[in-house]
Amino acid sequence: MKTYLTLLISLVVITNGFSQQLQVPKNKTFEITNRTIDTLIGKSDESFTYAFRSLGKNAEGNNVFECKIVKALIKNNKKLLLNTDSLRKTNFMSTGVLFPIAMLNKPFILTLNNSGKVISVTHLQEQLKSALSKWNLNPEIEQQLLNNADGGFTAEIQGLFYQFPDKALATQTTWENKETGTKFKVVANKDGVLKLNTAETRKDGSTNNSKYSFDSKTGLMLSQISKTNFTSKTTDLSSGAERSQKGEIINMKKLNKANTVVKPDSNWINMAVKFSYWSNEMKTGGEYDSLKVKRAIEQLNPIFKNDAYYAVSKLNLIQQTRNDHNYKVYWEALMETPNEYLKDQSSHLHNKQGTALDKGSAADAYAVSKYFYNTPSFTGWVQQSFAQNFIGEHDYPGRKEMDRKSAELIQMFASDKNQIYRQKIRALNLWVKAKADSKNTALQLETATAFNKMSDQEMKEGNGGRYALLMYNLLLDVSKKGAADSLLNSAITKLQKYTADSLNKERYESQNMLAHAYYLKFLSLAKTDSAKAIGYLAKAAEYSPKNNKEKAYASFYDRVFLKSKESYRDDYIDQLLNAGNEQEALKLLAVQINSSPETLTDMQKRFETTFPNRSFKTFFTEHIISTWQNAPEFTVKNINGKENSLSDFKDKWLVLDFWGTWCGPCKQELPDVNRFYTELTEGKHGDSNFLSVACYDTEEKVKDFLALNKYTIPVAMSDNKIQKDYKITGYPSKIIISPDGRMLNVQFGKDWKRILKKFHEIYASK
Structure with a gap:
């Protein structure tokens, strides 16, 4: 209970009748x-x-x-x-x-x-x-x-x-x-x-x-x-x-007057609290114990099987006990849970949507969608999971049945009276129909016209940029280059507008597709007008992501459909070098390395092949590291009570690892992180340092977690300032800091150990 500052006033008394004391009759x-x-x-x-x-x-x-x-x-x-x-x-x-x-x-x-x-x-x-x-x-x-x-x-x-x-x-x-x-x-x-x-x-x-x-x-x-x-x-x-x-x-x-009647259900209360994050009832060493969870579910299922809170909490617990068997248990429990219990549980609904289509029918999946069709989670399911059923590149048992159910479900969405469904599905549905009858020239032209006239709302809600660019290829396949170019120009105009809109939450997804759209323009003119084509390639490079923020998560799925690249900077660098524009090529080379440090080895080879008499180390220090931001100063205490400051790691490479015991992906990668630190102490990673920072955590939890898993990594407790200074937006996050105190944020999922090794190797070279 939150306690607010309460004025403890003294009651004023007057002479005509006020008791000046508490005089409450007994039993009142x-x-x-x-x-x-x-x-x-x-x-x-x-x-x-x-x-x-x-x-x-x-x-x-x-x-x-x-x-x-x-x-x-x-x-x-x-x-x-x-x-x-x-x-x-x-x-x-x-x-x-x-x-x-x-x-x-x-x-x-x-x-x-x-x-x-x-x-x-x-x-x-x-x-x-x-x-x-x-x-x-x-x-x-x-x-x-x-x-x-x-x-x-x-x-x-x-x-x-x-x-x-x-x-x-x-x-x-x-x-x-x-x-x-x-x-x-x-x-x-x-x-x-x-x-x-x-x-x-x-x-x-x-x-x-x-x-x-x-x-x-x-x-x-x-x-x-x-x-x-x-x-x-x-x-x-x-x-x-x-x-x-x-x-x-x-x-x-x-x-x-006293009139409140209270009959709390103590059995339900005890179950609910035990299933909450604050209880250790189903944990061992701070981690959920699959055996304890299993026993609790077996005991409580007969009592609370029709209780919505219990059903959702059960799903959450099963998810958090990470082992191969529990994934199967989760899917079974999910399918047994009534859809109405999952209202406002977008993650479980997202999972059940696909499972219902796979294990059940189109009608089953449609019924699930009714509970979250107006959420970003449903949009994500449509564009990242469901849409892949229409690519048709992989064969597997039950493929024909899934194709049938997918075709049935998309028509249910497209014909729903609610326009939110129609907006989110229209672009995909137009492309699916055109792709299914790809030799029908009239249909391809009709569909292209529909995309050209499509409203901004439908384009944004239904990821219309992706499907317009796919339609461009279908039009080329039926030799309708004029219509294809017209559609591509229309798509570029719209994507340009969405990218420039700072209030558009999907602006970076639009930007990534815009880069590919300009690359398609480059390809279309490469043989007939090379000078103009290079201009479009420059645009493709310009709109390629320059940092982790611009590498939108959903863009990965767009690349699956479009067979596009994350960056077209490489292609443009080649063109610049062929044209003898070395200065501009080197600028872009530096941008590419900062944007995608995992490509550093390839970029070094390109540099040394093109400029055999120049020092890549000099280029690396003067044109790459020099562009990094200065790492903010910090002083944090580790779990042994010792203070750690940025100055303690001066003149050496440093990896800052931001994580928490509450973070699933963090815990999943920690065995590898701990192995790296062990190798570091053995001198296998050069003259480098490592410090992990536990955020939004308690020292007791961190100590128990490390002891349980026998991890030896050095851990400092966040002061709730360091992660803000370093602009950490997700966990885990790795920041690599150079010996002269400049920092680079490594995108999650990239091989930060290999990147660090390469940085150290170049920096230490003669």
């Missing part, structure tokens, strides 16, 4: 709802309802209450995390949901003196420990919850009651709380209701305005609304610039 029941809205920090909205029953006075004359949390509602960034009225919709992404769930409808005892000060909160820790003992939480999380249930929760409860002043005050007079400096003004005392206001400007510049009303007989607060306005300074991660943001915290409290 009531509820207080406390809601806090923070417009800046996480844009959170939290509401907790507490039910009270007065147990009267104890021997010391203090007020004793039985208290229970009977309702909680937590939102973050408008996303619902917890609503205790609908527990099965709980989102366990935050540990903030655990405390209210653990304490839901569990009584504890409050003792307050007659002035309204909380003297003690008892039985809370015992109740909480009892609930947590069933969940097998990560020890750090469990201790955090127990700590928060101590002083933090006492302050939360104190905010529901108020300490009364020693003196009574008349209406329209003011009173100042000496502890906080807050001034209160009594504005009314009528019909047993006392009202007072506060208004203040604090030393930090924030302002607070509050209104309160109290029951003059019992001393209980009837309502409160408090607004605190403040300015917070934040740092822009992309530019590093500091900027100010205005925020507001609104706190509202209200007393109601």
Whole structure:
């Protein structure tokens, strides 16, 4: 539970009838709802309802209450995390949901003196420990919850009651709380209701305005609304610039009659928490244990097989126990899971879409699509998986049946009344029909016209650039070069516009296809107008990706269809060298090496063949490394307590490896990373260094993970700044830093060890 700064005000008293003490009759029941809205920090909205029953006075004359949390509602960034009225919709992404769930409808005892000060909160820790003992939480999380249930929760409860002043005050007079400096003004005392206001400007510049009303007989607060306005300074991660943001915290409290009925399903709660990330119930050494997961599923399936949360959580757990057998278990469980349970689970729907088509029917796949057709995940499935069924280059058992089902499914999509389906499938469907009747010249021309007239929305939603370029080849096959050139020019115009649009999320996919489109223009003119053709090849090189950001993931699939290259820079370099334009060729050679360092060996051979009397090392240091950005300074502590700074690795090559124990791909490659470090300590990788940085992790988790897997790599804990300074956008990420402190980000999946070896080899050469 998030605890906000609560003003512990002293209640103003007036002489005409206000009790000046808590005087709550024994057995009186009531509820207080406390809601806090923070417009800046996480844009959170939290509401907790507490039910009270007065147990009267104890021997010391203090007020004793039985208290229970009977309702909680937590939102973050408008996303619902917890609503205790609908527990099965709980989102366990935050540990903030655990405390209210653990304490839901569990009584504890409050003792307050007659002035309204909380003297003690008892039985809370015992109740909480009892609930947590069933969940097998990560020890750090469990201790955090127990700590928060101590002083933090006492302050939360104190905010529901108020300490009364020693003196009574008349209406329209003011009173100042000496502890906080807050001034209160009594504005009314009528019909047993006392009202007072506060208004203040604090030393930090924030302002607070509050209104309160109290029951003059019992001393209980009837309502409160408090607004605190403040300015917070934040740092822009992309530019590093500091900027100010205005925020507001609104706190509202209200007393109601006790009427909330709570019947939490403890069996479901225990299952749900055990299946969450925060529990170690199905882990060994911090990793999911396939045997424990299997046993849990066998035990819980009969009880919760019709529960949506359980079904999805089961799929998540099976996925995270990585072994060959569990892939089969996952697919079987996925097919057994009703589609409606997977709503908002785009990853599972993406997987089930293909499995339903493969193992079931077109109708089955179509039924799955209804739950995520308007998401990027569905678009990805259509363009990266489904579309490959129409390439027809590979034969396999069941190929004819898959062709039949694919043809049936694409027509279901194309004829759907919802235009989102039609937009996402139209370009693919046009190409599929034209390809199936490739000798039908009239059809090819008709289809080309359809692409020329296609709206930007359909082109973007349906990856029309890919299919327009494929249609270009079909038109050439029927000797319709004029129509083909017209379609190619139209495609280039559209792709040029999409590439230039900085708001277009797929701009780099468009850019990669644009490079290929210009290459097709080059090929079409190479034999008839070489000068003009070279100009188009220059364009193809210009739009080829220059860095990892421009190497869009989806472009890999476009290249599968178009049989295109990632870069046309090589081709243009050859043309420049043949024309004797060495200076421009060398510039592009440097760009190519920086863009694709895995091609360095080939680029070196080309350089040394073309310029046998020049030093490639000099070219490498002066025209390649010199273009790299300076590596940001850092100081981070490793898990042994030693500080590591960039200066510690001066004059040597350094590999920075950004990863986390929570990252599947990171863990998958770590055996190879650890092997590299072992070889490095044995002197097999030259005069180089290696440092891994664990991000968004805890030292305890990292130590346990390394010990479990017997990894020896040096690990520093991120200070939450280093990954931002190095602009890390995905994990794992490898940064290679030169001896003079310049850095190169190596694209994920590329052989960074081979690249480092080649860098070191060139740098160390004479």
